[in-house]
Amino acid sequence: MPELAVKNLKKQFGDNTVLHDNTFTIEDGEFFTLLGPSGCGKSTTLNCIAGLERPTGGSITVDGTTFVDQEKGVFLQPEERNLGMVFQSYALWPHMTIAKNLALPLNIRKVDKAQQKTLIHDALDKVGLADLSGRYPHQLSGGQQQRVALARALVYSPTMLLLDEPLSNLDAKLREQARAWLKRLQTDLGITTVYVTHDQDEALALSDRIAVMSGGHMMQVADPHSIYERPATPEVAAFVGRCNFFQGKVEQSSGNVHTVRLEANGEAVHVDADLDVAPGQGVTVAIRPERLEVVPAGSEVAGTNRLDTEVLTSSYVGSHYEYDVRLGHQVVQVESQRPGLSGRVQLVFEPAGALLYAEKVELSAEERDLLTVS
Amino acid sequence: MATLTETPPPASHDQPPEFRTPRYRRPLGIGRDQLTMYGVLAVLAILVLAPVVPTLIQSVIDRPLYEDGGVLTLEGYRALFTDSGFGEVIWNTLLFAALTTVLSIVIAVPMAVVVVRTRLPGGRLVALAMQWPFFISSLILGFGWILMYGPAGFISVQFEQAFGGVPWNLYSIPGMAVTEAVALAPIAYVFCANALRQSDASLESAAQVCGAGPVRILFQVIVPMLRPPVVYSSILIFSMSVETLSVPLLYGQPVGISVFSTFLYKNGLQSVDPDYTVLGAASVVILLVTISLVALQAKLLKDAARFVSVRGKATRPRKLELGWVKYVSVGFIAFYVVFGALIPILGLVFRSFTLIFTPLRNPFDFLTMKNYETVFQFESYRQSIVNSLIVAGVGSVLVSSLAVMAVMVARRSTFRFGRAVEYLALIPQSVPGIIIGIGFFWAFAFAPFGSGTLLQGTLGALIIAFGLRALPSAFGSVAPSIMQIGQELDNAARVSGADWLMTFFRVLRVLVTPAFAGALVLTFVIMLKEYSPAVFLSSADSNILGTTMLELWAQGRTGSVAALASIQIIITAVFVALAGLLMKGKHHA
Ligand SMILES: Nc1ncnc2c1ncn2[C@@H]1O[C@H](COP(=O)(O)OP(=O)(O)O)[C@@H](O)[C@H]1O
Ligand SMILES: [Mg+2]
Numbered sequence A: 001m002p003e004l005a006v007k008n009l010k011k012q013f014g015d016n017t018v019l020h021d022n023t024f025t026i027e028d029g030e031f032f033t034l035l036g037p038s039g040c041g042k043s044t045t046l047n048c049i050a051g052l053e054r055p056t057g058g059s060i061t062v063d064g065t066t067f068v069d070q071e072k073g074v075f076l077q078p079e080e081r082n083l084g085m086v087f088q089s090y091a092l093w094p095h096m097t098i099a100k101n102l103a104l105p106l107n108i109r110k111v112d113k114a115q116q117k118t119l120i121h122d123a124l125d126k127v128g129l130a131d132l133s134g135r136y137p138h139q140l141s142g143g144q145q146q147r148v149a150l151a152r153a154l155v156y157s158p159t160m161l162l163l164d165e166p167l168s169n170l171d172a173k174l175r176e177q178a179r180a181w182l183k184r185l186q187t188d189l190g191i192t193t194v195y196v197t198h199d200q201d202e203a204l205a206l207s208d209r210i211a212v213m214s215g216g217h218m219m220q221v222a223d224p225h226s227i228y229e230r231p232a233t234p235e236v237a238a239f240v241g242r243c244n245f246f247q248g249k250v251e252q253s254s255g256n257v258h259t260v261r262l263e264a265n266g267e268a269v270h271v272d273a274d275l276d277v278a279p280g281q282g283v284t285v286a287i288r289p290e291r292l293e294v295v296p297a298g299s300e301v302a303g304t305n306r307l308d309t310e311v312l313t314s315s316y317v318g319s320h321y322e323y324d325v326r327l328g329h330q331v332v333q334v335e336s337q338r339p340g341l342s343g344r345v346q347l348v349f350e351p352a353g354a355l356l357y358a359e360k361v362e363l364s365a366e367e368r369d370l371l372t373v374s
Numbered sequence B: 001m002a003t004l005t006e007t008p009p010p011a012s013h014d015q016p017p018e019f020r021t022p023r024y025r026r027p028l029g030i031g032r033d034q035l036t037m038y039g040v041l042a043v044l045a046i047l048v049l050a051p052v053v054p055t056l057i058q059s060v061i062d063r064p065l066y067e068d069g070g071v072l073t074l075e076g077y078r079a080l081f082t083d084s085g086f087g088e089v090i091w092n093t094l095l096f097a098a099l100t101t102v103l104s105i106v107i108a109v110p111m112a113v114v115v116v117r118t119r120l121p122g123g124r125l126v127a128l129a130m131q132w133p134f135f136i137s138s139l140i141l142g143f144g145w146i147l148m149y150g151p152a153g154f155i156s157v158q159f160e161q162a163f164g165g166v167p168w169n170l171y172s173i174p175g176m177a178v179t180e181a182v183a184l185a186p187i188a189y190v191f192c193a194n195a196l197r198q199s200d201a202s203l204e205s206a207a208q209v210c211g212a213g214p215v216r217i218l219f220q221v222i223v224p225m226l227r228p229p230v231v232y233s234s235i236l237i238f239s240m241s242v243e244t245l246s247v248p249l250l251y252g253q254p255v256g257i258s259v260f261s262t263f264l265y266k267n268g269l270q271s272v273d274p275d276y277t278v279l280g281a282a283s284v285v286i287l288l289v290t291i292s293l294v295a296l297q298a299k300l301l302k303d304a305a306r307f308v309s310v311r312g313k314a315t316r317p318r319k320l321e322l323g324w325v326k327y328v329s330v331g332f333i334a335f336y337v338v339f340g341a342l343i344p345i346l347g348l349v350f351r352s353f354t355l356i357f358t359p360l361r362n363p364f365d366f367l368t369m370k371n372y373e374t375v376f377q378f379e380s381y382r383q384s385i386v387n388s389l390i391v392a393g394v395g396s397v398l399v400s401s402l403a404v405m406a407v408m409v410a411r412r413s414t415f416r417f418g419r420a421v422e423y424l425a426l427i428p429q430s431v432p433g434i435i436i437g438i439g440f441f442w443a444f445a446f447a448p449f450g451s452g453t454l455l456q457g458t459l460g461a462l463i464i465a466f467g468l469r470a471l472p473s474a475f476g477s478v479a480p481s482i483m484q485i486g487q488e489l490d491n492a493a494r495v496s497g498a499d500w501l502m503t504f505f506r507v508l509r510v511l512v513t514p515a516f517a518g519a520l521v522l523t524f525v526i527m528l529k530e531y532s533p534a535v536f537l538s539s540a541d542s543n544i545l546g547t548t549m550l551e552l553w554a555q556g557r558t559g560s561v562a563a564l565a566s567i568q569i570i571i572t573a574v575f576v577a578l579a580g581l582l583m584k585g586k587h588h589a
Helices: A042-050 A098-108 A113-126 A142-154 A172-189 A200-206 A224-229 A234-239 A365-371 B002-006 B032-058 B075-082 B086-117 B123-129 B138-149 B154-163 B173-198 B201-209 B214-225 B227-243 B246-255 B260-270 B276-310 B324-351 B370-377 B379-411 B418-430 B433-446 B448-455 B459-483 B487-495 B500-529 B545-554 B558-588
Strands: A004-013 A016-026 A031-035 A057-062 A065-069 A083-086 A160-164 A192-197 A209-214 A217-222 A244-254 A257-262 A268-272 A282-287 A293-296 A305-316 A321-327 A330-336 A344-349 A354-357
Touching: A004 A042, A016 A042, A016 A057, A016 A217, A031 A042, A031 A200, A042 A083, A042 A160, A042 A192, A042 B487, A083 A142, A083 B487, A098 A113, A098 A142, A098 B500, A113 A142, A142 A160, A142 A172, A142 B487, A172 A200, A192 A200, A200 A224, A209 A224, A209 A234, A217 A224, A217 A234, A234 A282, A244 A330, A257 A282, A268 A305, A268 A354, A293 A330, A321 A344, A330 A365, B032 B276, B032 B379, B032 B418, B032 B433, B032 B459, B032 B500, B075 B086, B075 B276, B086 B123, B086 B173, B086 B214, B086 B227, B086 B260, B086 B324, B123 B324, B138 B154, B138 B173, B138 B246, B138 B324, B138 B545, B138 B558, B173 B214, B173 B227, B173 B246, B173 B324, B227 B260, B227 B276, B246 B260, B260 B276, B260 B433, B276 B418, B276 B433, B324 B558, B370 B379, B370 B558, B379 B418, B379 B459, B379 B500, B379 B545, B379 B558, B418 B459, B433 B448, B433 B459, B448 B459, B459 B500, B487 B500, B500 B558, B545 B558
Parallel strands: A031 A192, A031 A209, A083 A160, A160 A192
Antiparallel strands: A004 A016, A004 A057, A057 A065, A209 A217, A244 A257, A244 A282, A257 A268, A282 A354, A293 A344, A305 A321, A305 A344, A321 A330
């Protein structure tokens, strides 16, 4: 069964190292996503798997077949890997009809004409476009082109499916529908899938496992739940979902509960986290906006940690309200169902609702400007 | 199996059909992809080295290459620099090239500024008119100029009658430079105009807000912006005038002024007993000069590209109001186009329809088709028209195909020597046409087993030599169009099982066709105008328009020359028009 093993994958363009010795495996039938900001090396990783790029170091094996092994000097050309790939631009061949687009990989595999016809029909049927086989790509909408590209990648039953930001050219509404549809299709087919995206919602919704990448490193490889609930680093926490970060110093620890005095307002909070820290050590407390509750000052709501703050702005986004509140000089983002809060409020959160990291979070200059008030 | 899935696909994982994963045979570890790529590399290497290597060898061997018992010697270089008069040739060449360059820039820069940056009536027309050298070879321009402004020229004689004398002398280095500058100014114009179109208008707006007047903006903001294109096109024009043959041959030969190209022409063709060693040495020295110029040019272009890419989004250039300066400019441009190109060329065409061409007698009294009759009566003249068509027709197909393959290998493959392929395709730009002629002449003499004699003096030889000359232009025209085709189209084909070669033939070939057609038109026109390698390679059977015209000109048969020149212009115009129509029709279909 196709199981993909990537060992110490390294890629350099000249002096620029784009992938730093990444190692991971993908199970048979798994939906595996490479998630990260633009330029972090997702496409390069995918292209190394496809054979479109030759890595500078490391090896990739699928189900016992070595695709590439730089040490042994093995490199299988992309056409010999039997993979299916969908590109961001869809890459439909513009001068061929949809049927011809799908027929080309079958011709190459010397499938006879009669069987080709059924296969093409079936593949287009799977994506719901069987009646459009005579059209040219430019006669289709973006969503239809994307589905044809998928049909073309599936029609010859490849061992694995590689998708490079296939939904990013669709508009927001369509993207969500396409996402659900894609998930169903993949589950039905059970084909091992490697998916590249910079959209965290997409990654969380689709994947069995996610690899979060940054600057050519794999920060964390885990299932969506762990990625969101227990991000390995502040960077992952910031990239997957939103997160408030507070610098502070540990005052004391009892078991997993640590008392941290925040720099922002000088108050102490309790954080429940499995982290080895010593009193006096500088740490970062991270709290997602939806884990903070915002209540009018003086109201009686149970909660271990309470912080006095003041509302800066409030905005209504349909399903909930978003408040920017001030804690010392820092802006804190909160999600709440409570309408119309203003003036002095309190933030309430449970020790287990916060995350604790030993590393300091370096904000970019732009973020710092946006997140501080005088 | 697949046939079962005609009912709506069940949510179970029914066994998908298994297909044979594409396998491509690689005897000795080299597949057909690699073989093709090495093939392209080899063809280019042979083409480029064939004329150069024998030249290098000839320059240090004491007798013609095809004679046995050659001895290594540096005598050629010694003789070249002591008693061959080569020193004066160098001086003449430098003077001619420098003057040409300065004049071209003086013509082109104001024109570019006025056309691109002011509200000039008919600015588009000027831009269009500046493409005339594409249709007309400098040989024909030279004929036209002599007919009009030469010592016995139509205008010279009229001028003399009116003012009692002519203040110019065409048969001099300044005369040569003026003509050459008229022909090369459009190159500088295109570079400057493009730079001006791309440049950031906000700079000027800022200057305007600060209260600078239009003339001040012109000199303080726009002119400095022109430095990169002016430097680059200067070097380009300099190197082109170092190698040009036509004008120096027509003007310099009668009065004994020699430059690089005419030195080779005279010593190689007109001397009774040519000293091949000296000829080889001279070729090598000239090659060194042109190659260093092109290398400098390439380096500057690289820097210039960096310079351009720093700028952000191009904004629409603001047009300046220049008031009266505008009318001076229009007059200047009109003067250039009318006196530089229009009058000489129309004069030449008119000459082809008359027996006598002098203001002393009314030429309309002598209107005739006789010149054309002569041309079509004599087998050898007629043959040279057909030969030109064959060379340009077959050659353009071959060289455009080679250019497409070279671009595919250089830019669309992971071939280890892709860079080398690109350089090889561009190097011929720096080899003067006449040296390509001499070089292939020696190469054919030198080729093993007498295989060269099969080509020597045939149209095949001309197709190879002209093709090599046209290759850099073909490559340059194909490369940007191919780069516009998304790389993901190739990638999709590769992943779905096509190797590089099949990707090209099944997917990219159709998409590359417009680029190929564009290169075809370009190289056809270039090869139709080309003649300088042919002066060494043509035999009596393989004369082409250019060599025949030169021969007839030397015999003083101006009428026939005019007729052949007109025929060449008409063929070019008709071909370009037809190609334009065809491509347009295809586009709309
Ligand atoms: N052919 C190339 N040459 C040089 N650098 C490249 C090339 N392809 C990608 N890179 C660099 O590698 C990095 C990762 O690129 P990529 O994998 O495309 O990022 P992502 O897909 O995550 O946005 C980027 O910084 C990019 O500039
Ligand atoms: Mg990418």
